[in-house]
Amino acid sequence: MSDSLNKPDMSRVDYREGADVQEQHAIAAREKDEPISASHPVSLTLFFLCAILLLAGGAFYGQMTGGFNFTQLTPSGYTMAPDPRAGVKKVEKAWFEEQLAAGSTIYKTCGGCHKSAGEGDPAQNIPPLAGSEWVTGNTERLALIILNGMKGPVEVEGKVWSGNNMASQAASVPTPEKLAAIMNYVRHNFGNETDVWVSEEMAAEAMKISEERGGGQTTAEELNSAHDKMLPGEAIDKQTGKPAGGAEGGDATPAEPAQTEAEAA
Numbered sequence: 001m002s003d004s005l006n007k008p009d010m011s012r013v014d015y016r017e018g019a020d021v022q023e024q025h026a027i028a029a030r031e032k033d034e035p036i037s038a039s040h041p042v043s044l045t046l047f048f049l050c051a052i053l054l055l056a057g058g059a060f061y062g063q064m065t066g067g068f069n070f071t072q073l074t075p076s077g078y079t080m081a082p083d084p085r086a087g088v089k090k091v092e093k094a095w096f097e098e099q100l101a102a103g104s105t106i107y108k109t110c111g112g113c114h115k116s117a118g119e120g121d122p123a124q125n126i127p128p129l130a131g132s133e134w135v136t137g138n139t140e141r142l143a144l145i146i147l148n149g150m151k152g153p154v155e156v157e158g159k160v161w162s163g164n165n166m167a168s169q170a171a172s173v174p175t176p177e178k179l180a181a182i183m184n185y186v187r188h189n190f191g192n193e194t195d196v197w198v199s200e201e202m203a204a205e206a207m208k209i210s211e212e213r214g215g216g217q218t219t220a221e222e223l224n225s226a227h228d229k230m231l232p233g234e235a236i237d238k239q240t241g242k243p244a245g246g247a248e249g250g251d252a253t254p255a256e257p258a259q260t261e262a263e264a265a
């Protein structure tokens with residue numbers, strides 16, 4: 001036995017090279033891993049630990065929120081905004097289109113006399129609205145004709161009309177909304193065109209002026225001497241019906257200056 005201790009077993013690989021002490025040390029030193037300056041792979045243990053933590057965390061969060069369900073995630077009392085695609089087909093009518101639609105209904109009461117195309121009725125001494133300066137001109141005159149009626153001779157498009165008279169139509173336009181609608185309708189129909197749209201504010205002013213006037217049918221003479229002007233009120237954007245010239249006033253229609261005195265009969 002002692003023999004075998006002192007004499008290394010030369011059949012073992014390491015010892016084959018020799019029994020020299022220094023050589024043996026060198027051999028022992030080689031057995032250790034050489035330190036390397038490269039990234040080491042992450043240990044599998046750490047990898048699986050992270051994976052388990054992520055899975056467990058995700059499962060816990062999912063469970064607490066009802067499986068990431070939207071309705072469960074929203075606080076109580078919160079209502080979902082309507083789907084913006086739902087209203088795509090519904091095109092909002094421009095303000096002026098609503099005015100023309102409302103005005104055409106009211107015009108049925110005028111149309112019995114002034115006829116459906118505003119051509120008037122010569123047989124009944126009823127003047128036309130188509131091409132009439134009383135219609136497309138200054139708005140205060142037109143409003144007062146509608147609210148108070150008219151009598152006496154009136155010149156329309158170079159022809160003098162008399163022999164008939166118009167009673168007050170105030171009952172057909174009891175509100176500023178309706179008065180504005182009928183005015184806008186006759187001012188933008190039968191081939192009539194004007195830049196100015198009558199707002200409810202202007203129509204309300206017309207009602208005040210009519211009240212102060214004190215009733216009774218108007219005459220061409222009175223209208224031209226006292227009421228040949230535009231109704232007060234801010235010019236409005238015909239798309240929105242809101243005052244033009246505001247921050248977002250896109251299609252503004254500037255107010256028409258009151259310059260028809262000379263042209264009106």
Ligand code: HEC
Nearest residue numbers: 109110113126127128129132134150151152164165166169
């Ligand atoms: C019962 C028949 C009758 C009805 C209804 C009537 N008018 Fe008249 N209108 C007349 C007559 C007649 C005159 C001319 C009055 C005159 O000779 O002084 C006239 C004159 C006018 C004038 C001035 C002249 C011209 O032709 O431009 C306007 C504007 C007018 N009417 C608008 C209207 C509007 C708007 C309505 C409906 C809200 C209406 N009228 C309803 C009979 C009518």
